[in-house]
Amino acid sequence: MSATILPEATAAPTRPVGRRDSLLWLLNTRLAVGITIVAIFALGGLILPFFAPADPALQSTYLKNMPVSWMHWLGTNSLGQDIFWLLVFAIRNSLILGVLVAIGVTIISTVIGLSAGFIGGNFERLLMLVVDSVITIPLLPLLIMLGALIRANQAFLVLAIIAFGWAWGARTIRSMALSLREREFINMARFSGANTFDILLREIFPYVTAYMLVNFINTMLFAINTEATLAVIGVSRVEIPTLGSIVFWALNYNALFTGNYVWLVAPIVASVLLFLGLFLASTGFNAAFASRRGVL
């Protein structure tokens, strides 16, 4: 998660982002490429499952280790599953997990970051101590232990990743709130009689939304990555198709030695494309917001 905040993301916008006028300013090459990739994955992952000939998670549906053909676009694996449909369901499951975690993390980190930045004092110090501790604690060992206690299902994983993933966002939003707090227009609003809640909602929130969007995408990357990591080492429910669990089964059945390269290479290519797409979208948004406010 550390790696998700590039320095340019931490600069607070100096002008609220208007949405009513033309949205053309949003477009740049990175964003266009990123959004296209993510859109293809999202549409494929959400629509295609309705056309699936069989539940891809069921084993021995087809003959084992069949090569690539018209019937099976990416062949079948050593468990008798169709690799193409496995991949479609995996992308869907991973994307849903990512979005759910990102929603939770965005809400929690915004609330904690803004309240720490605006209330200040000992409350802020205590909160930041907790934030720094959560950032420091390595997440993977904890998730391995929880995975050993209960075979975590997707819902549990979502909660666990939210519980440890909010801290980076909270830290950044707090530092944005700190710099905003001293601005003229905030004082102006205060002297005009707006209460703290009004100021937060009307004056601060528009500035923070740009960062929240970038953070949302970065959190999706983090969540999908964390789940896949657990699946690859086999401590989550590996019978559910996700981008990581396909790799887990391929490694476990020595796909390389049986010559079934597609089984291992297909999820790798799909993951790299999806991650690159999400990353380009996030930096693209960042650059678009930055040029909008005249930084670039």
Place this chain on the structure above:
Amino acid sequence: MGIIQYVAKRVGVYLAVLLIGLTITFFLPRLMPANPIEAYISQLQSRANGTLTPEAIASMRASLEDLYGLNGNIFVQYVSFLKRVILQFDFGPSFAFYPQPVNTMILGALPWTLGLLLISTVLAWIIGNLVGLVAGYFHTKRSATVLELVGILLYPVPYYILAVSLILLLAYVIPIFPLSPTFPVGAMTPAKFGMVLYNSILPALTLVLAGFGWNILSMKALAVATTEEPYATYARLKGASNWTRMTRYVFRNAMLPQVTALALSLGTVFNGAILTEILFSYPGVGLIMRTAASSGDYNVLYGAITISIIAVATAGLVIDLFYPLLDPRIRHQ
């Protein structure tokens, strides 16, 4: 703020982080609906084909509760847990390798993890930041964009993909490195040491590549901003060479946020190390954790997590204590 205050404050934060970390490790498993002791007993019961008598189970439960430190209410357990960990550094015996104490198992594996982690993190930080510095300092040149592209392509690739692809490429397609590395046990001889080094190259390479991308990207952004600072312009007008300006003016200042970022990202780096060890069967703390997780050896898991938290927090403390020495704005009399 004086140096002494800075150190005192940082050490205070360190202790607080440790306490919060240990508290989370203590309470989290207890909030779960699963009971490790019952799981362990039922595992033994099924191995004994259900021949254990209720009395035998009751006495076993009592001794297991004693070994796990599960006597008394949760507050008493918490205090005794802290006392054992902080004062005696004792995590009880391993269940899978009874009666070997957990701390000797983990302390035996810790040098492996630290060695791999230290070398690869330092390499990734230095190389990544130098590439980022060049990309940022010459950001108006076209060739610098190529360097940034390396970062953009490397950074979002998830760690496990990087590891599996490298195994695929360098151990299978072009078999330079062993597909399943072996790490000799027992006393170190020069021959064994060479073997360990050879077998560690691939895991270390993955870790370096994983840390590389982010360092390039963020150093590039920092260097671009620093190049436009008045002191960098002053150096240019004074006639300092490109090299001097890049290393002594831009790098020394742009490096500082990167040091802080390194200290904060150690947890993530450690996650990567654990994954490496599992994927490459490297005999460190991560592999112990994975084995313990599949055999239900909770004492070992507990110990491994606690020691990881202590190690990560301590490394962060050390980096932060070095920070004032690196800061060019602070002069030492």
